[in-house]
Amino acid sequence: MIFFAILLVLVFLAQIIELFIPPLEWMYNAHIYIVPIIVFYGAMALPFPLMLALSFFAGLLLDALTMQPIGTRVEIALGWSILVYAVLASIMHGLRPLFIRGRWEIHCIMSGVCTSLILLAQYLMITFRRGSILFTPEAWWQIGGPGVIAMIMAPLMFWVLHSIGDATGNPFLPERESY
Amino acid sequence: MNRSSTVALLIFVAILGYFLSFGAESTRKLQAGFYQLVSPFLTTGSGLEKQITAMRTGLKSLEELERDNADLRVENRSLKATNHALRDVEREVNRLRLALNYRERDVFKLVPAEILTRDASTWWRTVTINRGKRDGIQGDMAVVTDAGLVGKTTTVSDSISVVLLVSDENCRVAASVEGTREQGIVAGERVAGALTPFLDLNFLSKQANLQPGQKAYTSGVGGVFPSGLLIGTVKEYRVRELDSQARLLPAVDLSKLEDVFVVTGRK
Numbered sequence: 001m002i003f004f005a006i007l008l009v010l011v012f013l014a015q016i017i018e019l020f021i022p023p024l025e026w027m028y029n030a031h032i033y034i035v036p037i038i039v040f041y042g043a044m045a046l047p048f049p050l051m052l053a054l055s056f057f058a059g060l061l062l063d064a065l066t067m068q069p070i071g072t073r074v075e076i077a078l079g080w081s082i083l084v085y086a087v088l089a090s091i092m093h094g095l096r097p098l099f100i101r102g103r104w105e106i107h108c109i110m111s112g113v114c115t116s117l118i119l120l121a122q123y124l125m126i127t128f129r130r131g132s133i134l135f136t137p138e139a140w141w142q143i144g145g146p147g148v149i150a151m152i153m154a155p156l157m158f159w160v161l162h163s164i165g166d167a168t169g170n171p172f173l174p175e176r177e178s179y
Numbered sequence: 180m181n182r183s184s185t186v187a188l189l190i191f192v193a194i195l196g197y198f199l200s201f202g203a204e205s206t207r208k209l210q211a212g213f214y215q216l217v218s219p220f221l222t223t224g225s226g227l228e229k230q231i232t233a234m235r236t237g238l239k240s241l242e243e244l245e246r247d248n249a250d251l252r253v254e255n256r257s258l259k260a261t262n263h264a265l266r267d268v269e270r271e272v273n274r275l276r277l278a279l280n281y282r283e284r285d286v287f288k289l290v291p292a293e294i295l296t297r298d299a300s301t302w303w304r305t306v307t308i309n310r311g312k313r314d315g316i317q318g319d320m321a322v323v324t325d326a327g328l329v330g331k332t333t334t335v336s337d338s339i340s341v342v343l344l345v346s347d348e349n350c351r352v353a354a355s356v357e358g359t360r361e362q363g364i365v366a367g368e369r370v371a372g373a374l375t376p377f378l379d380l381n382f383l384s385k386q387a388n389l390q391p392g393q394k395a396y397t398s399g400v401g402g403v404f405p406s407g408l409l410i411g412t413v414k415e416y417r418v419r420e421l422d423s424q425a426r427l428l429p430a431v432d433l434s435k436l437e438d439v440f441v442v443t444g445r446k
Contacts, residue, residue: 066300074203
């Protein structure tokens with residue numbers, strides 16, 4: 001439970017930090033996302049109910065701090081990010097046996113893929129609401145770029161989170177040490 | 180799936196269903212609550228960001244500061260003098276307008292604000308400012324700088340407001356073009372690849388024939404944006420099948436915003 005509480009605090013802080021990280025102009029304004037990496041690590045290192053609670057918290061924060069209701073219209077209803085996080089985290093949770101056996105590479109790659117999937121889901125929803133389907137190279141960069149960055153950041157973040165889990169005696173960590 | 184997981188899933192679905200039923204107004208209220216909750220973090224973060232930027236750009240020597248101060252004093256005196264002269268002109272214009280049975284032209288009431296965060300998400304162009312309900316800010320108020328239009332307020336908490344930038348596709352502004360009778364709607368791009376994106380001025384007549392450099396101003400139609408605010412200058416113009424479209428360069432450099440003013444009413 002201590003580790004779960006720490007993950008909640010980290011998700012909150014990461015969400016605030018994300019607001020101050022400027023988009024990368026050389027990557028067509030792609031943003032850097034830290035929260036998904038923490039949530040997807042939690043999906044592997046926590047039991048199912050706590051994984052759902054973590055996804056709920058991260059999704060709610062994302063919706064509350066970034067979604068834009070315009071006039072009387074809501075492009076992405078409050079709660080959609082919670083659902084997307086929960087579905088993707090469940091997939092990561094399904095890959096937990098690999099993590100328990102100490103195979104972390106697949107989860108690093110999956111963290112990147114799932115980060116991009118969150119953005120793709122958001123983009124599809126706003127595209128559906130706004131009418132015309134536009135898939136420009138810039139749009140692909142803004143969907144794929146954060147995923148690539150997440151993949152690069154994931155090993156280091158996983159190592160840090162794993163160390164915190166170890167230090168707090170999280171009982172759901174891999175049986176065999178591999179980090 | 181064991182019993183605890185099933186119970187957790189059921190609770191999760193119930194709460195999710197509750198949130199998904201929220202309308203725009205409830206969403207805005209909840210967002211305002213969250214922004215109020217995180218406002219100390221945003222204010223501290225913004226302060227730190229400014230300090231880091233100041234350190235990166237280097238500290239100025241006392242001599243440089245004195246020189247800057249002297250320049251600013253001169254500029255201040257000159258602006259005061261211009262302001263006095265313009266006030267006389269304003270009085271005269273209003274007197275003449277009155278004589279011609281026109282309504283008096285009012286001056287805007289402005290609330291200064293600092294930018295806390297910018298571009299919080301990938302798909303919406305927004306900034307947050309350090310002013311909220313306590314300062315008289317409400318939703319759908321125009322936000323400007325001395326250079327021109329910035330956007331409008333959307334979610335407003337007690338001490339923080341979210342501003343939807345004019346470069347967002349959802350921020351539609353009724354515009355008129357200087358030197359013509361052309362009227363159109365300005366909107367941003369859905370996905371912008373540059374920090375300073377272009378704006379599209381749509382629904383112009385096919386005969387508009389705009390030239391690069393012509394300025395587009397708010398026309399005041401719609402009630403959110405007062406008339407006469409500079410939106411941008413024409414960069415390109417093209418005729419389409421049914422109408423024509425101009426591409427505008429925003430008057431305000433939206434990637435380097437530091438301070439803005441919220442138009443809270445008229446004096």
